[in-house]
Amino acid sequence: MGHHTFDADRADKLEDAGRRYRYVSGEELLWALAPDPDDTVADLGSGTGFFTDVVAPHADTIYAVDIQAAMHDHYAEKGLPDNVEPVTTGIEELPFEDGSIDGAFSTMTYHEFASDDALGEIQRVLTDSGRLAIVDWSGEGLGEHGPPLDERYTVETVSEKLRERGFTIEHAFTRPETFLLVATIE
Template structure:
């Protein structure tokens, strides 16, 4: 899920096939949420619905929202009994408040972070909780730096300047939440090196899946050359023991609406 001026085009089947680590790691975040029977819970950035379904299995009444229609279509096909809707993280509203808002691997896509937190706060009842995980400061930094350098070298200066992600520090995001009326109960900023599935083209696949907006209006004939140069540039930092890794740094936060 994302809300940016440079929209990523989501390939839902590729996401489920080669990048399911995104929601598999999110199972721990569901444990932190600890959904209860009968609770109303909103999953912001539900993707293909895997974690939404886990929350529902705990007995909660859950709604999943995502800005990507292809993701929501996939979720509805796989989990037809659940409620999924195409909505942006910066522009959603419901008549009945929720007991909890959950979000995994979504809010770093939302450059208008204040609007997103406003929407989340309005969706929660007083005393309702927010549990989230997102990319934190330094997340996939080597890949981002290499991408910008290679695009610049090829003369694609505006592409190199594309701002796709918002990776805040722990203090930056907890301060934002406190300013918006939350009490932060738990916050961690931690390293999570993440193995990428394709041992030969792990970085290329990662960029095709998550960073395709960097390549807007670049001819297809040049993209593979650029991707190869980016992957070669991060080999020393992101390839070990025969596998490619994304050097992930994550923020995990639990907060309560005052």
């Protein structure tokens, strides 16, 4: 695992739409992930399911992957869509078959699981045409929100790590506090 995980006792903060959409909108996430209605998708670090709920109407099955069972409890209390299945695990040990996931996304959680093992697992479970969308706090950010700057990555660093794992970078954008990256399997 990368650095710290978000404190589940503060899960209500993850439901603040004004704050969450400030860094990535639902439309932007859907554009980056580009799910088809028959796709199987994984939300890597789903937390309370805020962005899982954005993607769920656009996919057949969505796995809400989080290492903290307390986050799944919070999500269950607010109500899971019928096509969402919570999965409690680390990204380094995904319980999915090889090539079984059409798309995966991470919103503000890459810095929590960034490792070669995690990237290897993501690569393993994605289909040959699998798509990965990452929005995270930028190492070039201002540091006014999110994790400390020394726990963040630059889009260049993440791009290089993904290329080493056989991904092609389709889009990479840096914003004042975050970055957005879209990659596919080569």
